[in-house]
Amino acid sequence: MSCVISLVNTKGGVGKSFLSVHLAVWLADAGHKVALLDADDQKTASKWLSGVAEHAVEVTVLEGGSEEAKAENLRKFINERKDSFDFVVVDTKGAAGLSTSAAVIKSDVACIPLQPSAADLWPIENALSTVRLSQEARGGQPKAFLVLNQTDDSDVLARDVRDLAEQFGVPMTKTNIKRLRAYRDAPGLRMVATRLTDKRGKPAADRLADLFIELLDGFLPVNKKVANG
Numbered sequence: 001m002s003c004v005i006s007l008v009n010t011k012g013g014v015g016k017s018f019l020s021v022h023l024a025v026w027l028a029d030a031g032h033k034v035a036l037l038d039a040d041d042q043k044t045a046s047k048w049l050s051g052v053a054e055h056a057v058e059v060t061v062l063e064g065g066s067e068e069a070k071a072e073n074l075r076k077f078i079n080e081r082k083d084s085f086d087f088v089v090v091d092t093k094g095a096a097g098l099s100t101s102a103a104v105i106k107s108d109v110a111c112i113p114l115q116p117s118a119a120d121l122w123p124i125e126n127a128l129s130t131v132r133l134s135q136e137a138r139g140g141q142p143k144a145f146l147v148l149n150q151t152d153d154s155d156v157l158a159r160d161v162r163d164l165a166e167q168f169g170v171p172m173t174k175t176n177i178k179r180l181r182a183y184r185d186a187p188g189l190r191m192v193a194t195r196l197t198d199k200r201g202k203p204a205a206d207r208l209a210d211l212f213i214e215l216l217d218g219f220l221p222v223n224k225k226v227a228n229g
């Protein structure tokens with residue numbers, strides 16, 4: 001039985017594809033069987049992964065002319081893989097639509113990345129609303145988290161956003177992700193930061209691993225060694 005994780009936020013540029021690609025490769029590098037569904041027409045995740053060396057992630061672009069067709073294909077995709085994969089990662093698009101709602105409704109974990117700015121808090125209402133509807137209908141599922149991305153540990157705004165987030169009823173992860181050059185350069189260099197082992201890269205890799213362990217609490221087998229762990 002697989003764990004389905006969707007990366008959701010109707011706002012663009014918040015790090016959905018960045019986290020999807022890293023999560024999928026990090027899990028696959030640790031020996032898990034992983035499928036990634038690229039549900040965004042921009043195809044950022046699938047283009048990025050096509051250049052990354054020796055990863056075992058099964059990458060699929062979500063087909064369908066309309067949002068209804070995409071939602072239907074997404075539902076089938078997840079149903080077909082739930083017994084044969086350990087993890088299914090869904091990278092959703094930066095706009096509201098039925099395919100994004102379907103991803104949330106089919107997920108065990110929904111991760112909502114956002115940047116530490118009030119302007120990033122306003123548009124998350126769409127994702128939060130879908131999460132809440134699904135949680136009420138499915139007895140609390142998916143587990144949902146807000147993740148501060150492109151931030152800084154000492155960022156005052158990040159603290160404000162953390163306070164504001166408490167009002168949403170969806171928790172924010174303890175681990176945030178800094179804005180780092182190692183992350184920014186990863187797609188262009190056709191690599192993933194979770195594989196960095198040098199003095200400057202290792203903290204960037206470890207920070208992502210910490211986030212993924214927090215997001216997947218209860219879904220990662222305790223006896224399976226995870227990369228960088």
Ligand SMILES: Nc1ncnc2c1ncn2[C@@H]1O[C@H](COP(=O)(O)OP(=O)(O)OP(=O)(O)O)[C@@H](O)[C@H]1O
Binds near residue numbers: 011014016040180183
């Ligand atoms: N923590 C970070 N540090 C530095 N660069 C980052 C970080 N997170 C994301 N980026 C970069 O920011 C840009 C936007 O990220 P990404 O494409 O993942 O956003 P997205 O939410 O998937 O956007 P869209 O909704 O358009 O698909 C990318 O160039 C990505 O590599």
Ligand SMILES: [Mg+2]
Binds near residue numbers: 016
């Ligand atoms: Mg994207």
